[in-house]
Amino acid sequence: MSRSAIFAKIQSANAALKTRAAYPKYDMVLVHSLPKLEGTDLWEIFARNFSAVNGKPMDSVSQLIDFLKTNQQLHGYCDPALFDAIGSRLAAAGLIVETEYHRDRYDDYQFGITRATGAIAESGSVILDDDRTSHRLAALSPWVHVAVLERAEIHRTIPDAIAAFGDSSNIIWCTGPSKTADVEGILIEGVHGPGEQIALLVKGGC
Amino acid sequence: MIGIQPIDQYARDISDEKQHSVIDGSAAGTDKRYYVLHKDYPDPDALRKLAAAIKDHTLHHLGDYLAKAEKSLTQRGVHVHYAATDEDARQTILTILRQHNVAQLTKSKSMAAEEIHLNPFLIDNGVECLESDLGEFIIQLDGDEPSHIVKPIIHKNRRDIAKTFLREGICSDYNDDPGTITRRARVHLRAKYMEAQAGITGANFVCADTGRLVLATNEGNSRFGMAPVPLHIALVGIEKIIPEEKDLAVFLNLLGRSATGQQLTVYTEFINGPRSANQPDGPEHMHVVFMDNGRTDVLASNCKEILRCIRCGACQNVCPVYRQASGHAYRSTYGGPVGAVLSPILFGSRFPELADLPKASSLCGACNEVCPVDIPIPDLLLRLRDKAKRESIPSAGAIPMSPFATLATSPSLWRTAMTMSKAMNHLPIQVAPIKPLQDWLGQRTLPESHGGDFRKWLKNRKEVRS
Numbered sequence: 001m002s003r004s005a006i007f008a009k010i011q012s013a014n015a016a017l018k019t020r021a022a023y024p025k026y027d028m029v030l031v032h033s034l035p036k037l038e039g040t041d042l043w044e045i046f047a048r049n050f051s052a053v054n055g056k057p058m059d060s061v062s063q064l065i066d067f068l069k070t071n072q073q074l075h076g077y078c079d080p081a082l083f084d085a086i087g088s089r090l091a092a093a094g095l096i097v098e099t100e101y102h103r104d105r106y107d108d109y110q111f112g113i114t115r116a117t118g119a120i121a122e123s124g125s126v127i128l129d130d131d132r133t134s135h136r137l138a139a140l141s142p143w144v145h146v147a148v149l150e151r152a153e154i155h156r157t158i159p160d161a162i163a164a165f166g167d168s169s170n171i172i173w174c175t176g177p178s179k180t181a182d183v184e185g186i187l188i189e190g191v192h193g194p195g196e197q198i199a200l201l202v203k204g205g206c
Numbered sequence: 207m208i209g210i211q212p213i214d215q216y217a218r219d220i221s222d223e224k225q226h227s228v229i230d231g232s233a234a235g236t237d238k239r240y241y242v243l244h245k246d247y248p249d250p251d252a253l254r255k256l257a258a259a260i261k262d263h264t265l266h267h268l269g270d271y272l273a274k275a276e277k278s279l280t281q282r283g284v285h286v287h288y289a290a291t292d293e294d295a296r297q298t299i300l301t302i303l304r305q306h307n308v309a310q311l312t313k314s315k316s317m318a319a320e321e322i323h324l325n326p327f328l329i330d331n332g333v334e335c336l337e338s339d340l341g342e343f344i345i346q347l348d349g350d351e352p353s354h355i356v357k358p359i360i361h362k363n364r365r366d367i368a369k370t371f372l373r374e375g376i377c378s379d380y381n382d383d384p385g386t387i388t389r390r391a392r393v394h395l396r397a398k399y400m401e402a403q404a405g406i407t408g409a410n411f412v413c414a415d416t417g418r419l420v421l422a423t424n425e426g427n428s429r430f431g432m433a434p435v436p437l438h439i440a441l442v443g444i445e446k447i448i449p450e451e452k453d454l455a456v457f458l459n460l461l462g463r464s465a466t467g468q469q470l471t472v473y474t475e476f477i478n479g480p481r482s483a484n485q486p487d488g489p490e491h492m493h494v495v496f497m498d499n500g501r502t503d504v505l506a507s508n509c510k511e512i513l514r515c516i517r518c519g520a521c522q523n524v525c526p527v528y529r530q531a532s533g534h535a536y537r538s539t540y541g542g543p544v545g546a547v548l549s550p551i552l553f554g555s556r557f558p559e560l561a562d563l564p565k566a567s568s569l570c571g572a573c574n575e576v577c578p579v580d581i582p583i584p585d586l587l588l589r590l591r592d593k594a595k596r597e598s599i600p601s602a603g604a605i606p607m608s609p610f611a612t613l614a615t616s617p618s619l620w621r622t623a624m625t626m627s628k629a630m631n632h633l634p635i636q637v638a639p640i641k642p643l644q645d646w647l648g649q650r651t652l653p654e655s656h657g658g659d660f661r662k663w664l665k666n667r668k669e670v671r672s
Contacts, residue, residue, distance in 0.1 A: 002290040002498070006444065009502035010269045016506070020266035023449060024259040031253065031455045033246035033469065053472075101486075103400065103434060123470050136433040136487035140426060141396065158470075159455040165418070169282060169479030170488060175470045178426040182341035182357065183364055183384040185231050191340055191388055192395060193426030193473070 028159045033122060042121045042154040043201060049124030050199055053176030054189065059201040061086055064146060065093045067198070068111060073144050076111030077101045079134040082148055085202060086113055101135045112138035112194075116147035119154045119199065120161045123175055126199050127153075127161065130170035139174075145194040147174070149201055210645050211562040216535035217527075224361050228353070228532045231360040235523035238467030239576065246469070257456050258580035261514035264414075264449055265505065271414040271447045272496065278417030282479035285493045292322035295497045299324065299406070299439055300331055302493050306437050308333060308403040312395070314421070314428035315339040316408025317355060317517055318441045318497055321539045321552075324406070335406075336398050338427035340391050347374045353533030353541060356465045356519035361532050396430065405432040405489070409442045410461065410516065412494075413451045417478040419494070420454065422461060422471040429473050438477075438489035444496050445505075445513040457516060460578035464518035500552040509586045512547045514579040521573035521583060527566050536563055543573035547586045561599040564590035627657035 014020070039045045047057035058064050068074065068090070075096040078087030087097045101109070114134050118127035126147040128139060139145045155161040165171060178193030189195045210218075243250045264271055276286045287302075289295035295318075303311070311328075313319065313335055325346065328335040337346045341358035345351065347370050352358030359367070368382035377390045407428050411420040419440055421428045432438050448457065462468040481488030504513055522528045522542030533541030538549035538560060546563040550556065564587040573583040613619050631654050 002288040002294050005290045006288055006496070006498045006502060007269055007272070009498070010272070010444075010505065013502055013506035013510075014266060014268065017266060021259060021262040023263045024256060026256055026456075028452070028455065030256065031459050033459070034248075035246060036469070053468075106396065106400065125470060125474075130482045130485040130488065134486075136429070136485065140430050140433060157455075158459065159452065162451055162454055165416075165451060165476065169482055170475070170477050170485070172429060172473060172475040173470065175468075175472050175474070177472070178424070179472055180340050180388060180425050181466070182339075182344070182359055183367060183387055184227070185234050185357075186384045188385050188388040191392060191425040191427070192338070192399075192430045 028157075031159060032157055036122050037157065042156060043151055045121040045156075046119050046124060046154055046199070049122065050119075050126075050176070051124070053124050054179075055124055055126075055176045055197045055199060057199050057201070061089045061200070064198065064200055065090060065095070068095060068144065069093070071144070071196075073110040073142075075108060076113065076142055076144070077109045077135070077138045078113040079115055079138070079148075081134070082113055082115060086148065086200070101138045103137065106137065106141040109138065109142040111144040111146060112140075112142040113146040113148060113200075114139045116149040116199065117153065118161065118164065119147075119149050120158055120173065121154055122157045123173070125161075125173040125175040126197070128172050128174065129166075129168045131168045140193045143190060143194060144196040144198060145174075146198045146200050149199050150203075151201060210648060211565060212537065213527075213531055213535045213562050213566040216537075217531035220532055220535070223363065224532060225530065227361050227363055229529045231354070231357055232523040232525075232529050235357070235466070235519070236576070239464055239520055239523070242467045242469070243463045246463070253456065253460060254578050254580050257460055257578055258514055260448065260453050260456065261579050262511075264447055265445065265510060265513050268444065268447065268505065271449060272444055274414040275412050275417055275447050276496070278413075278415065279478065279494055282417055283492070284417065284479055285491075287493060287495045289495055289497045289499070292497075292499050295322050295441060295495055295499065296324060296327045298495050299441065300328065300333075302437075302439055303328070303333055303404060306404065306491065308437065310334040310336075310398075310402050311404040311406060311435070312336050312338045312399055312402045312427075312431040313406040314408070314423060314431055315342050315358070316406070316441055317539060318408050318443050318499075319406065320352060321499065322441075322497070324441070336395075336402075338395055338399070338425075338431050339423070340388065340425060340427075343391060343395065344370060347371075347376075351534060354519055354522055355517050355540070355542075355544075361534065395427070399430050400434050402431070402435050404437040404439065405435050406439045406441065407432070409440050409446055409494075411454060411457055412442055412447050413449075413454065414447050415450045418451060418476045419478065420458070421475045421477065422458070422473070424466070424468075424472045426473045429475055432489055433487040436489055437491045437493075438480075439493045439495065441495050441497060444498055444501050445515075461516055461518055464516075464520040464576065464578040500554055503554050504548070504551050507551055508589050509547055509551055511581050512544065512551075512583075512586060514581055515544055515548070516579060517544075518578055520576040520578065524572040524576045526568065526570065526572070531566070535566075536560075538563075543567065543583045543587075544581075547583060547590065550590060557593075558597075558599045561590075561594040564588075564594070621658070621661070624657035624661065627655040631655055
């Protein structure tokens with residue numbers, strides 16, 4: 001009943017219009033932020049913009065191991081598909097790495113390693129697409145989220161990333177660590193989700 | 207005759223502490239927005255005019271796009287509902303929750319849900335409903351109302367919040383360090399996410415072509431709230447539709463920068479269906495409730511441009527009246543310039559009660575300048591003042607100007623008045639038996655009158671010349 005009532009009211013309101021605005025044609029270049037796109041190497045552009053939103057770009061597993069050890073984040077989850085390339089090396093370095101995520105122990109995981117299904121250079125965002133990434137919770141509950149990224153999956157601009165949405169029913173762009181400024185406008189990171197957002201670049205094929 | 211308008215009364219009674227919180231918070235937002243927008247774009251105006259054109263086109267074809275969005279969502283396994291009124295929306299949501307035996311849920315920030323007072327309704331009906339945005343969580347603990355679209359607790363300081371946390375048992379000792387406050391909320395809320403059976407959200411945009419709903423948060427609360435639960439309900443105003451996904455590039459770039467000076471909010475989520483089969487987390491059931499609740503009345507009004515609004519709060523940050531009076535002075539879900547237009551017409555039956563809001567503006571135009579969808583707010587305020595005048599609503603009335611007109615058109619009366627005005631320097635003018643004058647002077651201090659001095663000077667000058 002509500003449906004027909006709403007559509008009737010919309011029709012009646014718009015019937016009174018003398019002219020209806022046409023859909024504007026526009027060039028996507030208008031929405032590109034040129035200062036943010038400076039450079040040629042997509043990983044370098046991404047790393048610069050990702051750092052600007054307090055993300056931590058890394059390009060080697062040993063760098064990640066150092067970071068986790070320095071920050072005492074020694075127990076975590078790793079997507080089983082990434083275990084051979086990354087998780088096993090962490091385990092060899094003495095970290096505890098689980099390949100199953102148990103909800104009832106959500107507070108045990110200090111880091112979560114999941115696959116980024118893309119990234120956006122212009123905004124410094126990592127993309128997690130439901131179809132191709134493991135547990136959503138493993139990217140949320142640990143203090144450190146490591147998004148594992150391949151160079152070929154970096155989009156240059158925001159419009160490029162939208163054009164590549166595909167058929168997935170859930171896609172999320174993460175642009176830095178979870179944050180708030182609700183209390184007196186003071187920036188605090190790690191509100192509900194990770195306080196550290198890492199993008200780890202790996203060579204293709206893992 | 208008018209009394210003091212309610213918004214003026216509120217601005218007069220606001221505490222210094224609260225006023226300073228609002229002024230500091232809103233000014234910071236304006237500066238950051240300006241810097242970021244102009245650093246990134248040579249001509250930000252072109253972008254916001256484009257956004258306005260896309261929104262106008264959508265609103266002028268809203269029936270088509272709404273039907274298209276419904277079809278796209280339905281094809282993806284999403285249950286679509288319509289709610290003509292606030293009561294319809296509340297009942298629809300409650301029915302869905304009961305069908306799924308939901309006793310506990312978390313909710314991410316939604317102005318549409320604020321508008322229909324969803325939380326108290328669900329709690330009265332036995333559903334534990336917890337706000338998960340940090341600011342909204344604190345508002346809920348205090349039984350308060352948000353006073354800003356993006357920064358709901360702009361009117362509170364850290365000491366207020368620390369006291370609330372202690373009082374409500376979120377922690378066992380007083381600590382007003384913002385980092386500690388945030389950590390404590392983190393621990394409390396993630397336990398609630400895990401216990402809940404549903405997540406309720408709003409939506410920032412809905413793309414008609416694919417049905418994708420966009421949720422923008424910085425905290426990640428909507429993502430977390432929905433990851434462990436089987437049911438997602440999104441309450442969406444019918445004006446949130448945009449034609450195509452590619453238009454998101456325009457709106458997302460404007461939303462983050464206008465709201466918080468960010469290129470994008472930290473979490474920007476695109477949803478058009480239940481979770482995929484190979485994804486272990488996320489809702490298996492998704493419902494979208496498209497709500498009218500007065501929007502079609504606004505569409506039929508001469509203020510339909512306000513439906514372009516993407517709820518960024520930039521007009522609130524920049525408004526001199528908002529800064530002085532705070533969002534609560536607008537006595538409605540939507541405060542500030544957008545609220546001064548939207549609230550009186552969206553809640554049609556409340557028009558007389560809220561008809562003072564369009565008067566609460568100096569028409570300085572700052573709200574229009576910062577608006578990411580170029581809403582001509584000052585023009586709309588004038589249209590609503592006109593409506594109030596035509597409907598003879600006393601609270602929106604102006605000080606009657608006819609006595610002034612009589613004075614100003616008669617030289618002899620004017621001369622007498624000028625001479626008399628000097629006497630006023632020695633008399634308490636507040637006792638003058640003229641109600642509008644009393645009200646006006648109740649909030650202002652007049653400078654000393656020098657009535658007649660100019661005329662005397664001019665006369666002497668003529669005599670010297672001749």
